Amino acid sequence: MxxxxxxxxxxxxxxxxxxxxxxxxxxxxxxxxxxxxxxxxxxxxxxxxxxxxxxxxxxxxxxxxxxxxxxxxxxxxxxxxxxxxxxxxxxxxxxxxxxxxxxxxxxxxxxxxxxxxxxxxxxxxxxxxxxxxxxxxxxxxxxxxxxxxxxxxxxxxxxxxxxxxxPNKVQENFTSTKAKPFVNHDSNSSIETLYADREFKEIPLNGMRKTVASRLTEAKQNVPHFYLRKEIIIDELLIVRSRMNEHLANTNSKLSINDFIIKACALALQAVPAANSVWAGDKILQLKPSDIAIAVAVEDGLFTPVIRDAEAKSLSKLSKEMKELAEKARSKKLMPNEYQGGSFSISNLGMFGIDNFDAVINPPHGAILAVGAGLKKPIVNEDNTIAVSNVMSLTLSVDHRVIDGALGAELMQNITKYLEDPVLMMA
Structure with a gap:
């Protein structure tokens, strides 16, 4: 048959x-x-x-x-x-x-x-x-x-x-209310008419671009964002990173600034457990582990692979796992369990020289951290002397349904604490 x-x-x-x-x-x-x-x-x-x-x-x-x-x-x-x-x-x-x-x-x-x-x-x-x-x-x-x-x-x-x-039923609850398809209220034909006398190339939307359009439209329309901004001094972070990479010189591992940011966010979520939460429609789910999603740019879109139990992993292990996930993302070989879930996201555009930016929350996550470039800036010390330091801009986009202002500020304070004094990550 x-x-x-x-x-x-x-x-x-x-x-x-x-x-x-x-x-x-x-x-x-x-x-x-x-x-x-x-x-x-x-x-x-x-x-x-x-x-x-x-x-x-x-x-x-x-x-x-x-x-x-x-x-x-x-x-x-x-x-x-x-x-x-x-x-x-x-x-x-x-x-x-x-x-x-x-x-x-x-x-x-x-x-x-x-x-x-x-x-x-x-x-x-x-x-x-x-x-x-x-x-x-x-x-x-x-x-x-x-x-x-x-x-x-x-x-x-x-x-x-x-x-x-x-285990946490996030997917079940969240998919019950599906995102509406991305719709442009101007008809395709009317838009094309505007450019009838101009040379252009039509690029059809692939599956990834359709999903990005749908999910981010849903996020900006349905998720009440608020933003917390802070400039942090990363002089000590750069020193510690340099010393650790010297010790790792004989291995294939080399720590990046992003590895420290992942670890700092994971520990901060443990220090402020109420912020380690996701929106699940009719309830808030507070997660125990710190599962961190990291935005990875690919040729035709964006992936957010998830590092699970990031708070329990060493910097070297985080670095290795992040490189492997990024490579799988770029070759489109990620398995569903490698990009689904998580409660917190990180988007870093610092390597492109971007000073600061506001990132869009990745539903159902409670927050996303946008990381800018490290720049040399004059800083006024406590004794009123002026010194030049390496300064990095952070912007925390927060879902107000999940995290209120004071709780978001507490989370940002803890992220800052670990990044400005990275030795605390190894305690």
Whole structure:
């Protein structure tokens, strides 16, 4: 009996993706666990494993197709000796070209088919052997997990995504109110008319850019930001960093200013636990560990990989982990558990010579720290003498629903304390 392979949900918030590349061709024999395709989401390009075995009878979606809805059919698997009947593909619209305006109707048809498939359910729980083993190891109840595999089958990624999001339920609560799509109230045609006599290049929005537009529009419209600014003296930080890098000269590790900032923020959140919180719709969730998200610029967008338990890690370990995550972000190889979650973000534009800036909060985080460049400035000492010091500008953007002004100021004071006296980070 033929089986439809459906577009997988590679993260709890994924609604559509791009089928970047097929790793199999029609006529190939596949087994459970074989890699069959590369799926590109707004965050990463991930390999998709088969959960059934048989012969690839038909590839329904061509390479490069964008906007493929989760749970829509993308291929058909046949049993040995089984022939693909014409009737089996009559009701399945094949996407032969990447998604454009001319294929919108075809996408809708596939979406309707996937909706009908999703309605067919059974009380029996279907899960792959690997998913069952992982669920048992993590102590998870399969009945509480939604499957993204064919016919709702629970696969490995469902277990990994659920185990990341379930402890604090942030994802469950936050995705219940989905961000509205980014809409420009000026029609596309009217905007283009304004530039009819000018030379320009049209750049279509990819999945990442659409997500950035949607999430940041939601953040600025729905999150009540307020800002706390402070200039800090980093003379001692530069001295300590230089000494530590001398000791690390024979290793592959070299500490950056950003590594110290991550550690300082992690410790500050432990010192002010009420600020280590996220907005969860009808409640505030206060996290125990300091899970810090760091903005990483990539060619066509932005990633925010998360360093978990940052307060418990040494500067050297933070540095190594940050480099690995940044490299995976730039190559779009991040796994969902490497960019989901967190309670606090850091965005550093100091390396570009930016004095200071205001960063947009990354929902559901309670705050984000914007870091500017270290600059030499005259400073008035306590004895009224003037000296030249290295000064760095910090701006803390805070969600007023989660953190009030006094609490935000206390958090900023602690971040300043650790950065101006970095020896305290090693106490």
């Amino acid at each position: 033929s089986v439809n392979i459906l577009m997988p949900a590679l993260s709890p918030t994924m609604e559509e993706g791009t089928l970047a590349r097929w790793l199999v061709k029609e006529g190939d024999r596949i087994s459970s666990g074989d890699l069959i395709a590369e799926i590109e989401t707004d965050k990463a390009t991930m390999e998709f494993e088969a959960v059934d075995e048989g012969i690839v009878g038909k590839l329904l979606v061509s390479e490069g197709s964008e906007g493929v809805k989760v749970n829509s059919p993308i291929a058909i698997i046949l049993d040995d000796g089984e022939q693909l009947e014409a009737s089996e593909t009559t009701n399945l619209t094949v996407q032969e070209e990447p998604k454009t305006n001319s294929t919108e109707e075809a996408i809708v048809q596939v979406e309707q088919i996937s909706t009908n498939i999703a309605k067919t359910s059974s009380k029996r729980i279907f899960a792959t052997p690997l998913a069952k083993r992982l669920a048992k190891e993590k102590g998870l109840n399969l009945e509480s997990i939604s499957g993204s595999g064919p016919h709702g089958r629970i696969v490995k990624n469902d277990i990994l995504s659920f185990s990341v999001s379930s």
